[in-house]
Amino acid sequence: MYSFLIKIVLSTTLLFVIGIFPFLTWGSDYFAEISFSFSISVINAIVGFYLAYLSIEKTDSEFYSYVYGGMLIRMIVVFGFSIFMIKREFVSTTPYMLFLILFYTLHQWVEISSWLKVLPGKKVNLKI
Numbered sequence: 001m002y003s004f005l006i007k008i009v010l011s012t013t014l015l016f017v018i019g020i021f022p023f024l025t026w027g028s029d030y031f032a033e034i035s036f037s038f039s040i041s042v043i044n045a046i047v048g049f050y051l052a053y054l055s056i057e058k059t060d061s062e063f064y065s066y067v068y069g070g071m072l073i074r075m076i077v078v079f080g081f082s083i084f085m086i087k088r089e090f091v092s093t094t095p096y097m098l099f100l101i102l103f104y105t106l107h108q109w110v111e112i113s114s115w116l117k118v119l120p121g122k123k124v125n126l127k128i
Contacts, residue, residue: 004049004114008042011110015103030095037100040081044074045107052115078104 023034048070055066082100085091 001049001053003117004053004111005046007110007114008045008107011106012038012042015106030092030099033091033096034099036085036091037096038103040078041100041103041107044078044104045111048074048108049111049115052111053118056115056118 051066051070052063055063058066078100082096085096086093
């Protein structure tokens with residue numbers, strides 16, 4: 001879990017370093033969109049990694065239930081939160097969705113690559 005959090009921090013830092021100059025020139029108007037999309041994306045990734053990490057020792061069917069069921073619930077929460085934010089006009093639709101897609105893709109890549117490295121080191125208990 002510790003290495004996953006380090007990867008999230010490093011990827012966020014790299015994205016921040018790359019995006020600081022474009023943000024300062026045109027993106028400062030979209031601070032709320034950037035912060036909300038980043039926050040929901042990082043929380044989503046941490047919850048997803050935790051669910052996968054929790055279920056590694058379980059049977060295959062339980063593992064898939066945790067991973068794919070959790071993914072479905074997390075996608076519904078992200079979608080619902082996004083609709084809520086857009087309907088209440090807390091954020092502008094286009095910048096929010098673009099930043100959410102950017103952050104979501106980056107954090108999903110870090111999440112999945114992190115738990116794929118944890119999987120081979122664990123034994124799966126088959127309960128038949």
